[in-house]
Structure formats: C-alpha cells, structure tokens
Amino acid sequence: MKWRLLRLNRFIWAFGLILTSLVVGVGTYRFMEGYTLAEAFYMTVITISTTGFQEVHPLSSKGRIFTSFYLLINLGIIAYTVSVLTTYLFEGELRAIWQNYMNEREIKRFSGHVIVCGYGRNGARATNDLLASGERIVVIERNPEVTLHKRHHDEKLNLLTGNATEDEMLEKAGVRQAKALISTLPTDADNVFVALTARGFNPDLQIIARASEKTTEQKLLRAGANYVVMPDEIGGSHMASLITQPEVIHFLELLNGTGPNKMHLEEVHLNELREDLRGLSIRELDVRNRSGATLIGLNRNGSEFLVSPDADTCLQAGDVLILLGSPSQIQTFSQLFYLKR
Known part of the structure; x- marks a missing residue:
C-alpha cells in the first residue's frame, strides 16, 4: 500500500493539520477561558471558519491574543487544504489514484504478459514496440507525474506507480504469471536487484536488463537475467558501422522503419x-x-x-x-x- 500513502500524503497532512488545530483550539479555550467542552468546540469552529458569530463569553486579554494568532495560522491551514483538494479534484490526482486501483484489480487476472520497470527513454521505446506487436504490458514507474501524464495520452496502458525494486510492486504487476520482464531503471544496482527479486518469484521468467557499466553485465547474469543490453555500447557500435558498413545499417533500419518499404x-x-x-x-x-x-x-x-x-x-x-x-x-x-x- 506504499504507493497510495505516497500519493495521499498531502491529503493526509492537510487533514492532520486541521485535526491538530481543532484539538489545540478546544484545549486552549477550555483551560484558558474556562469554557465547557461544547462551548470550546463551538468557539474553535467559528474561529477556524472565520464566520464571525458572537463569542460565547467575552474573552480575556490572553484569549484575544491567542484568538488573533490562532486565526492567522488557520487562514494558512485552510488555504493549504483548499489547494490540496483542488489538486485532487481538478488536476486528476484523485482520478489517477482510482485508476491505479482499477489497474491493480485488472492486472491480477493477467497471465503471459510483459512487465517493464522504468518508463524512461529505453522503457518507453520498449513499451511502444511491444504494444505494436500486440503484447500485453504492465509498466512500473516511480515518478507519479510521468504516469499521470502518460495516462492522459493512453488510458489503455496499464501503469503502476511505485518502486520496482520492492517485492510488493512486482507482485502487484503479476510477476508470478508474467512471461517476461524488462528492467530499464536508471542505476545498475536497481536493475540487479529487480532481476534477483523477479527470478526468485518466477524461475521461468525471461528477464532482459539494462546496464551502463560493463562490469555490471556478469552481476546481472548471476542475478538471473537472461539477456543484458548496454544502450551506450550498442549506440557506439551503430555509429561506427555507419562508416564501415553503411548499406548493412540502412538495411537493418528498414526493420524498424516506417512506410511502405518497412521490413x-x-x-x-x-x-x-x-x-x-x-x-x-x-x-x-x-x-x-x-x-x-x-x-x-x-x-x-x-x-x-x-x-x-x-x-x-x-x-x-x-x-x-x-x-x-x-x-x-x-x-x-x-x-x-x-x-x-
């Protein structure tokens, strides 16, 4: 449930501020002014809401000073709470939370799908090519802004917000029933950890992992990866081949190209x-x-x-x-x- 707590953190924080303010207000009015519990609660509510109703009893000098500062502080709390509610209602965060929940329910029924960990440049390209081939994809992305933006453009894509290195997230993505996993996380250490964890969940899973350093390749293979891809090395070899074997490269580009000549x-x-x-x-x-x-x-x-x-x-x-x-x-x-x- 960690991803939900992270997404709801601001909402919980705003609710906690209001609840704390109520407790402080009721306690102060009750013991400073001698109000009953009901009178203290009433005085706290009309002060927080700035409705301006009449005081229950005339306030002492200390009570007026407290009320003045209490009112100013609560103006900030109310403004923050309104901004949080506005974000959830009008900027799609509440909708995103609901969609994540529905995605989790749908993914539980998946079998033979592909999990993509990380929706950066490599992850996005892999996802697009797999979708074009008719594969069923589940993407795990840590940045909630990325998943929220992507959902606005492709609501059919199954996106989960969370850390792919956590066992819970891999299980939510259906790693036990998946046929393959692609790990394109930014750091090699995270990719090693994902490969190791995924292999423990599913011995038959095909795992393809990204590596930045040559020394990481053997670690990934020992961790359970079937294949290790080094984008920087491939890119350098591709540029060299454009000089030594340009026509071979042009032919290979037809395999990934577009238009009527695509192979x-x-x-x-x-x-x-x-x-x-x-x-x-x-x-x-x-x-x-x-x-x-x-x-x-x-x-x-x-x-x-x-x-x-x-x-x-x-x-x-x-x-x-x-x-x-x-x-x-x-x-x-x-x-x-x-x-x-």
Missing part, C-alpha cells in the same frame, strides 16, 4: 503451424513462392541456429522459423500457414 522479422514456432505442415521440409513448405516472405533462419529446438537452412531440412518438434518480409507478406504467410484458432 519485418517474424518468429514462428512449429506448434503454431498447421499440423499437416509440421513434418515437411523447407522445400516442400515453399514459403517464398507461396507468401513472398523469406525464411532466413531456423532455431533447431534451442540447440543450434541454422542461417539460410538447406532446402531439404525437415522441420522437427521445437523448431522456430525466422522469416523476413513486408507486413503484407507476413500477413499472407499467417493466412496460409498458421493454425486456425
């Missing part, structure tokens, strides 16, 4: 194909002539990877096909080869 890589598991196709050879599948897509690789049951496999290679249980083609070619392949659901 797409598709991963096809053998059990997704029609049953009558699963024992055929690559020649008999005739993927190129039937769909226009090109079979560029074959993962043989996780044991070896065949690049441009021989046409006489027969498909076996556990194989994964890697196809290259335009969106329309991939769609044609899906219509002709995929198992009907």
Whole structure:
C-alpha cells in the first residue's frame, strides 16, 4: 500500500493539520477561558471558519491574543487544504489514484504478459514496440507525474506507480504469471536487484536488463537475467558501422522503419503451424513462392541456429522459423500457414 500513502500524503497532512488545530483550539479555550467542552468546540469552529458569530463569553486579554494568532495560522491551514483538494479534484490526482486501483484489480487476472520497470527513454521505446506487436504490458514507474501524464495520452496502458525494486510492486504487476520482464531503471544496482527479486518469484521468467557499466553485465547474469543490453555500447557500435558498413545499417533500419518499404522479422514456432505442415521440409513448405516472405533462419529446438537452412531440412518438434518480409507478406504467410484458432 506504499504507493497510495505516497500519493495521499498531502491529503493526509492537510487533514492532520486541521485535526491538530481543532484539538489545540478546544484545549486552549477550555483551560484558558474556562469554557465547557461544547462551548470550546463551538468557539474553535467559528474561529477556524472565520464566520464571525458572537463569542460565547467575552474573552480575556490572553484569549484575544491567542484568538488573533490562532486565526492567522488557520487562514494558512485552510488555504493549504483548499489547494490540496483542488489538486485532487481538478488536476486528476484523485482520478489517477482510482485508476491505479482499477489497474491493480485488472492486472491480477493477467497471465503471459510483459512487465517493464522504468518508463524512461529505453522503457518507453520498449513499451511502444511491444504494444505494436500486440503484447500485453504492465509498466512500473516511480515518478507519479510521468504516469499521470502518460495516462492522459493512453488510458489503455496499464501503469503502476511505485518502486520496482520492492517485492510488493512486482507482485502487484503479476510477476508470478508474467512471461517476461524488462528492467530499464536508471542505476545498475536497481536493475540487479529487480532481476534477483523477479527470478526468485518466477524461475521461468525471461528477464532482459539494462546496464551502463560493463562490469555490471556478469552481476546481472548471476542475478538471473537472461539477456543484458548496454544502450551506450550498442549506440557506439551503430555509429561506427555507419562508416564501415553503411548499406548493412540502412538495411537493418528498414526493420524498424516506417512506410511502405518497412521490413519485418517474424518468429514462428512449429506448434503454431498447421499440423499437416509440421513434418515437411523447407522445400516442400515453399514459403517464398507461396507468401513472398523469406525464411532466413531456423532455431533447431534451442540447440543450434541454422542461417539460410538447406532446402531439404525437415522441420522437427521445437523448431522456430525466422522469416523476413513486408507486413503484407507476413500477413499472407499467417493466412496460409498458421493454425486456425
């Protein structure tokens, strides 16, 4: 419940100030002026609210001085309380709290989804690409302003506000039922901690973690990460390749580009194909002539990877096909080869 306490902190603080002011006012009027409890409470309320009703009994000199300062202090308290209420009612914080609660309820029913820890540059890019691929995503972001802003633009995105290094937040994100987790937190130490914690919750979880330092890579792998990505290193290699192999880079950019020339890589598991196709050879599948897509690789049951496999290679249980083609070619392949659901 920590995220709710953090989001409600200002509201609780304002309520606490008003309650404290009431107690101080009632106690002071009762013992300084000799008022009964009911009279002291009445005097406190009309002073705080500045309604200006008549005093219960004439105040002493000390009572007038106390009332003057008490009134000035409460003007500040009331102004602060009104600002907090305005923020919750008109700037969407109350709505955000409610939406976070509803997200938690919905996420409890998720299975086979992807968790993204951190919604910075890398996390946002990963989330957008995964959503474009039709994956169900749960994002954990520590900064409430970021999640509030994102919800205004995409209310369908499942966002949780909190610290991804906490066990409670990972459980709320459904880490036990998730199929993968991407950790893109700013510090390597946090990413190591998330990988270690997530692996403890789910031994079968696929974990991809970001690292800034080369020395962190082995720590992340020991903590349970399946893959470690170093954005700075990749960026430097990419810039060097633009000089040494520019056309190769231009081709690779087609895979992530937009427009009619965009290419797409598709991963096809053998059990997704029609049953009558699963024992055929690559020649008999005739993927190129039937769909226009090109079979560029074959993962043989996780044991070896065949690049441009021989046409006489027969498909076996556990194989994964890697196809290259335009969106329309991939769609044609899906219509002709995929198992009907």
